[in-house]
Amino acid sequence: MLTSDSAAEVLEAMRHGAADCLIRETLSARSLEESVCVVMESAHYREYESECAGLYMCLVEHSSEIIYTHDLQGNSTSINKAGQQLTKYTLEEVSKMNFREIISPECAEDVWLHIERMLAERRKAIYETVMVSKEGRKIPVSVTMHLIYKEGNPVGVQGIARDLSLQMPGWSLLTESEQTISFLL
Structure with missing residues (x-):
């Protein structure tokens, strides 16, 4: 000028x-x-x-790992193609969901504790949990997540989840048995 x-x-x-x-x-x-x-x-x-x-x-869109984000209340804001393929949810569906709807009910509280600890300690969290696909299939995953910051303040969470069912051949048989038993009860 x-x-x-x-x-x-x-x-x-x-x-x-x-x-x-x-x-x-x-x-x-x-x-x-x-x-x-x-x-x-x-x-x-x-x-x-x-x-x-x-x-x-x-890289995010072509990764074989699930890459996702959610706000500090657990409301999903994004998920990559690998996450959509594994969970069978579309991006539009996921963006209207809370992480508690994608995580197995028995694991949801534990995941929330990891998020709270991460907020308190300002460090990444690494843990294993179980996701549930749209059709109800349980998927064991290993998760690494960290905080997203804006102007020095945490505003969300970004995570990478790896499907462990491929490394655990008996896992699908176990979950099928659990589903059959719960159906019979």
């Missing part, structure tokens, strides 16, 4: 995104060159940030 020596004009331009300001009375070739370099570096950095964000999003 090129301006006179008006502070109000400078502030207004900065509010609207001006990266640098040159004052006409003190304009020199060197200050103009420096300003152009600053603007170009800023543009390159924004482009780099955008590219990185795209790459990270690609």
Whole structure:
């Protein structure tokens, strides 16, 4: 931005995104060159940030692990494709659910205690629990979760869950037996 020596004009331009300001009375070739370099570096950095964000999003969407987020009350805000495939819930369905609806009822309180401890200690939590798919299938998972911060305050939780049923061949038989027994009772 090129301006006179008006502070109000400078502030207004900065509010609207001006990266640098040159004052006409003190304009020199060197200050103009420096300003152009600053603007170009800023543009390159924004482009780099955008590219990185795209790459990270690609990693999340193509991961074989479940990657999810929820707010501090446990209301789901996102889940990747792997999570949707495993749970059989769509992104739209998940975003209307609380984590307690996806976690096995006998595990929900334990998961909530991990979240409370994580909030108190400001450290990541690692634990195992059982998720329940849309059709009622129980899925053992290993979870690593951490807090999401905005302006220094925790606003949510981001987690990665790994399906353990593939590593536990007898697990599906056990859960099928449990479901049959509970149906008969």
